[in-house]
Amino acid sequence: MLPIVILTLASTGFCLFLIAIPYFFAPKDKNSETKASAYECGLAPKQKRDSQISVKFFLTAILFILFDIEIIFLYPFALAYRDFLQTEQALGIILAMGIFILLFIFGLWWEIKSKALDWK
């Protein structure tokens, strides 16, 4: 645990060091309104920021959370699978996992069918 913390701090420190070099040593230029304005090709934007975002992104994020949790449940099952097969309850455990995976497949099929994943 401690090495991870040290490594995180060290890499953060390295980045801060790199950012600090131009802050102290690089030449500074005059600030102007054009320099501080947002990048735009062509005319200057009327709004400050275009805030309209497709709702698909939000939907994708929610679906990701659902599926990721389901996949995470597969990890311990995969790890203990060989040990399960040796035990007497093997059939029950595999049945339980089979129902879980069927739900997973059903969810995916339902999403595709209801066009939640179509980006048109």
Next chain:
Amino acid sequence: MGKDFFEISINLIKIFVILFSMVGLVPLLVWAERRVSALMQNRLGPNRYGPFGLLQILADLVKPLMKEDFSKGNKKLLYYLAPILAVVPPAVVFGSIPFSAPFQVPAFEFFGFDLGPYTFYFQSFHLNTAVVFALGVSSLASYSLLIAGWSSESKYPLFGALRAAAQNISYELALSLSLVGILFLFNSLDFLEIIEKQSGPLSFSLLGKDFVFSFLPNWGVFYQPLGALIFFVALIAECNRIPFDLPEAEAELVAGYHTEYGGIKLILFYIGEYSHMMVSSALMIVFYFGGFDPYPFSQETLLNFLGSDFKLSLVLFFVFIIKFFLFLFVFMWIRWSLPRFRYDQLMDLGWKKLLPWALFNALLTAWFIFL
């Protein structure tokens, strides 16, 4: 007391050596990328400064350092945080990757202190849940994209960031699901154990019979060809490289989430991107190409030939590095060979093709183990 101090200082040195070798490799990779692209397009590439243009690296590094430190928008803290967050996750994951087999250091005397014996690992830290750790921490990089796009207060970075984040999380599903097959096979979350189980010739038992193919190595790719393919595609998508570099599609989005960044902060994004590529190629080797397994020789023959643990570890280290650079070359090869996808094609590939196939791969593996 002296012994603890010695081990702590060795570990500290290791952390810094691995961190800085990773960061130092980035300019070298940028140079290599330019040379490879030139090779593929029948150009020369950077060749003016130094042998093979190697001093170009230095010029590339000094120029952004001398650029003015300039920030846009009102969210200064987040604006500065984003490039740092791009570098830290791959740097931390890189520390958990084993570059070679650990070796025993026997007890010895050093300036009057009795030191050793202890085990030297070729990694910053040895975790027994490294697979989950690597997946979890490397996915933190998508925060940096979102923060960068949001704090820039500009249109193109915001769109680029949203696209990048949606793409990253979509392909993460396929990435983690294709690894389930590997977990079914090797029953371990530890990189070293996974690599150990891939040593020797290809051998497995099916339906009560034992099969041995002495001419093939015991690597994951022979058990999981489909899984390896899905994993590799998802890795390229996670790195935001062509053919999956939609967030940076310059015809539509200028430069994506780092449009408003310049100077050294832009370089930090590049460091993050290239170190993500390094982590990806290392993970590919660890899971599917036997890690430091020195095919066509076995580790025992090499040990008998070389005579000591230490020399064996060094040789295995070079084996790993060779495989590592081969995969980095494959990454560049793909980048300069393929065109870019359209966004709906990208999402279709991730959700409707890779995800079901990865699930099929996992179930197939479970079925074969059941037999």
